[in-house]
Amino acid sequence: MAVTTVRTICFECHSRCGVLLSVDDGKLTGIRGDKDHPFSHGYICPKGRACMELVYHQDRITKPLINTGGKNSGRFREATWDEALDLISDRLLAIREKNGPESIVFGSGTTRGMAPYLNRFLTLLGSPNFMAPSNMSGGPIVVGSAATCGFGLVDPDYAVSRCIVLWAHNPENSWPGLYLHDIKTGLKNGAKLIVIDPRKTNFAGKADHWLQIRPGTDVALALCFIHLIIENNLYDKSFVEHWTTGFDQLREHVSSFTPQKVSEITWLDPKDIEAAAFTLGSVKPASIGPGMGGVCQANDAFDLARALTILSAITGNLEVPGGNLHCSPPTRKRSCYGPDYCAFNNLPKEQARKKLGIDNYPLLEFIPIPSPPQTVWPAITHGKPYPVKALGLFANNSICAYPNSMHVDQVLRSLEFLFAVDYYHTPTTDLADVILPPAHWSERDDVEDLLMKNHLFCQQKAVEPRGDCRDEKQILIDLAGKMRLDGYWSSVKETLDFRLEPVGMTFEEFRKNGFLSTPIQYKSYEIKGKFRTPSGKVELVADFLKLLNISPLPLFREPDESPVGSPDLWKDYPLVLTTGGRNLVYYHSSHRNIDSLKKRSPDPLLDIHPETAREMSIQDGEWVYLASPRGRVEIRANYDQDLHPRVVHAPHGYWYGVADGWKRLNINMLTDDQPLCPVTASVPIKALLCRVEKMQQTR
Numbered sequence: 001m002a003v004t005t006v007r008t009i010c011f012e013c014h015s016r017c018g019v020l021l022s023v024d025d026g027k028l029t030g031i032r033g034d035k036d037h038p039f040s041h042g043y044i045c046p047k048g049r050a051c052m053e054l055v056y057h058q059d060r061i062t063k064p065l066i067n068t069g070g071k072n073s074g075r076f077r078e079a080t081w082d083e084a085l086d087l088i089s090d091r092l093l094a095i096r097e098k099n100g101p102e103s104i105v106f107g108s109g110t111t112r113g114m115a116p117y118l119n120r121f122l123t124l125l126g127s128p129n130f131m132a133p134s135n136m137s138g139g140p141i142v143v144g145s146a147a148t149c150g151f152g153l154v155d156p157d158y159a160v161s162r163c164i165v166l167w168a169h170n171p172e173n174s175w176p177g178l179y180l181h182d183i184k185t186g187l188k189n190g191a192k193l194i195v196i197d198p199r200k201t202n203f204a205g206k207a208d209h210w211l212q213i214r215p216g217t218d219v220a221l222a223l224c225f226i227h228l229i230i231e232n233n234l235y236d237k238s239f240v241e242h243w244t245t246g247f248d249q250l251r252e253h254v255s256s257f258t259p260q261k262v263s264e265i266t267w268l269d270p271k272d273i274e275a276a277a278f279t280l281g282s283v284k285p286a287s288i289g290p291g292m293g294g295v296c297q298a299n300d301a302f303d304l305a306r307a308l309t310i311l312s313a314i315t316g317n318l319e320v321p322g323g324n325l326h327c328s329p330p331t332r333k334r335s336c337y338g339p340d341y342c343a344f345n346n347l348p349k350e351q352a353r354k355k356l357g358i359d360n361y362p363l364l365e366f367i368p369i370p371s372p373p374q375t376v377w378p379a380i381t382h383g384k385p386y387p388v389k390a391l392g393l394f395a396n397n398s399i400c401a402y403p404n405s406m407h408v409d410q411v412l413r414s415l416e417f418l419f420a421v422d423y424y425h426t427p428t429t430d431l432a433d434v435i436l437p438p439a440h441w442s443e444r445d446d447v448e449d450l451l452m453k454n455h456l457f458c459q460q461k462a463v464e465p466r467g468d469c470r471d472e473k474q475i476l477i478d479l480a481g482k483m484r485l486d487g488y489w490s491s492v493k494e495t496l497d498f499r500l501e502p503v504g505m506t507f508e509e510f511r512k513n514g515f516l517s518t519p520i521q522y523k524s525y526e527i528k529g530k531f532r533t534p535s536g537k538v539e540l541v542a543d544f545l546k547l548l549n550i551s552p553l554p555l556f557r558e559p560d561e562s563p564v565g566s567p568d569l570w571k572d573y574p575l576v577l578t579t580g581g582r583n584l585v586y587y588h589s590s591h592r593n594i595d596s597l598k599k600r601s602p603d604p605l606l607d608i609h610p611e612t613a614r615e616m617s618i619q620d621g622e623w624v625y626l627a628s629p630r631g632r633v634e635i636r637a638n639y640d641q642d643l644h645p646r647v648v649h650a651p652h653g654y655w656y657g658v659a660d661g662w663k664r665l666n667i668n669m670l671t672d673d674q675p676l677c678p679v680t681a682s683v684p685i686k687a688l689l690c691r692v693e694k695m696q697q698t699r
């Protein structure tokens, strides 16, 4: 049979690079980058290249599995789809009958595109509880910037920018397909580069200003930037006058954040702070790229997001070419997190108000993000505010991915019913009553618009799902049928046609185009006469927050666990720990069993300054214990001359290939799930304390 080529987009990470898949006799035989893709321009990374290994891996789950050894035994038998879905349907209906629909939660990990379809299902089921890690991933930046200027500060316009700011953001590893081409174009055209990062990433090495900040002190630095830009008259006076609230109050608020004081907080040189602020204030247009990990995993993530948005606003960089854009996906209300799907928006108000999280984080009622896992846990373990009995996890390895793994393990064990949908067995699926095998992205049709600026992309099925694997949209259709959830779609085609209604195309028509885009509106506030905020202006001082007991001005909060925040603990744990700097070859805990990737990054490496290591007679490459008040893991010391001697970095996601690997190698054994950011429930996994212990025996 002739080899055919299918144009689609890769879903191994958020970048969604354009790829061309070769298919021979119904099998994937090759993948290459699509040069015509507007973002990735032919780029593809090792994960994308390895997708065939993933699809045809011997360990891939290809049939539904039912737990046979009683709860949590980890023993499974193969089942038919009918049997597995009947079991799930019966259990969910019984739980709904007894405990109410809100006692059933569906969760997804970092989005693999399932949010719309899960939300619609939950709406018909009657549960407002869609859980996802948005509180530690993108949610806080969206909530903080939406509360300030009415839209998410998530679309930096790097390609035509004159000043690129990577704030806790390392797109070379985290979003290469989406951002690298634009950043390189901007830099080639002479843009200045400012990088705020405790690690000397490649971009930090090339930057005009690299600020090697102490983890967790970013708000102090951002407030100092605001202070310097105002006091040096570098702000955009016309914009501030016409389009902002509370400038004088802001000016007063930041006046104490002098370079000298902030240098003591951040461990930066005051001159470096001043120089970077001067560049950001004077080179226009500037685009601030906030890290979805780096900025969103802190106890003051909301304030940081507000402060960065204020910086962009007062420098006149909101909604201008080369600044921070306001993009709307062509699918509008039917985009991935669009209001037409969101269970919270579509349920009767009384039921919607049961959404977990909004009691303690009231702003999330107005700027909804999915229920943070940490607000679901107490409902499972203690019935607070009401009992949650059943959890369905789609593409999520909670135990490895979420902070405080021992606690997560205990939470999942307390459930009455857990089902999981995953390609492979993981420590999380091990606890499930039923495991369902999903189709891979090369085996399914879909559309993608999340973080794709003003674009919409087509994902096309290239091959039939392996074994009994099934498109997750079809799984939901089948389950909805069994549970008699009237109003759910009846086919994948109908599901996708509904999604595409706002662009006036069916999926079959869209398939021919591959992608489409809508024009970007610059300065849309001038056309509309307002920003989408309560005051209609950029809320430098957001008075409406007072009604929710939230500070109307961004506040710096010392991390709860830090040399300053917990000086007693610092005596026992004398190193600052930041976790989860992205590794190009892995996606979180995924891809760990893929040989070609494992070879490139076999062991977890603790980046540590050689002097710090030598103080403890620790050699480069030596296996050591890394301990925090929560536990300890095994990790290999990796000398890094460029780190601050009191700061170490450990990667996340290691667990595979070692007995009890999730306890021995997984950094979330050390992270905490408390205390959370009081506004967004963000978890402080980028700034904690730890110590290194020498292993007595060789491993």
Ligand SMILES: Nc1nc2c(c(=O)[nH]1)N[C@H]1C(S)=C(S)[C@@H](COP(=O)(O)OP(=O)(O)OC[C@H]3O[C@@H](n4cnc5c(=O)[nH]c(N)nc54)[C@H](O)[C@@H]3O)O[C@H]1N2
Pocket (backbone or CB within 6 Å): 108, 109, 110, 111, 112, 133, 136, 137, 292, 293, 297, 394, 395, 396, 397, 398, 400, 401, 402, 403, 421, 422, 423, 424, 426, 438, 439, 440, 441, 472, 579, 580, 581, 587, 588, 589, 590, 591, 652, 653, 667, 668, 671, 685
């Ligand atoms: N310490 C620390 N922990 C962190 C972070 C950190 O920086 N530091 N980052 C956090 C962030 S930002 C996030 S978003 C979370 C991510 O958390 P998760 O999204 O849970 O991360 P993954 O480990 O990628 O787990 C996803 C699982 O989905 C499966 N999978 C992949 N694609 C599909 C699919 O299409 N369908 C289905 N059904 N399954 C699929 C994979 O096999 C894998 O087992 O991790 C968080 N954890």
Ligand SMILES: Nc1nc2c(c(=O)[nH]1)N[C@H]1C(S)=C(S)[C@@H](COP(=O)(O)OP(=O)(O)OC[C@H]3O[C@@H](n4cnc5c(=O)[nH]c(N)nc54)[C@H](O)[C@@H]3O)O[C@H]1N2
Pocket (backbone or CB within 6 Å): 013, 014, 110, 136, 137, 138, 167, 168, 169, 170, 171, 173, 174, 175, 196, 197, 198, 199, 201, 213, 214, 215, 216, 217, 218, 290, 291, 292, 293, 294, 295, 578, 579, 580, 581, 582, 583, 584, 585, 586, 587, 588, 686, 687
């Ligand atoms: N290959 C790969 N790509 C991914 C992922 C993956 O797992 N693997 N995960 C995806 C997901 S879900 C997300 S949310 C994004 C995250 O995307 P990013 O936020 O870009 O990624 P991170 O590596 O988490 O953090 C970026 C940088 O923040 C720095 N940093 C750590 N602590 C601090 C701090 O306290 N302050 C400052 N200023 N900087 C700090 C780190 O050293 C790191 O270089 O990546 C996405 N892309």
Ligand code: SF4
Pocket (backbone or CB within 6 Å): 010, 011, 012, 013, 014, 015, 016, 017, 043, 044, 045, 046, 047, 048, 049, 175, 176, 177
């Ligand atoms: S960066 Fe790699 S994994 Fe991510 S979409 Fe592109 S090819 Fe796929």
Ligand SMILES: [Mo]
Pocket (backbone or CB within 6 Å): 110, 136, 137, 138, 292, 293
């Ligand atoms: Mo994330």
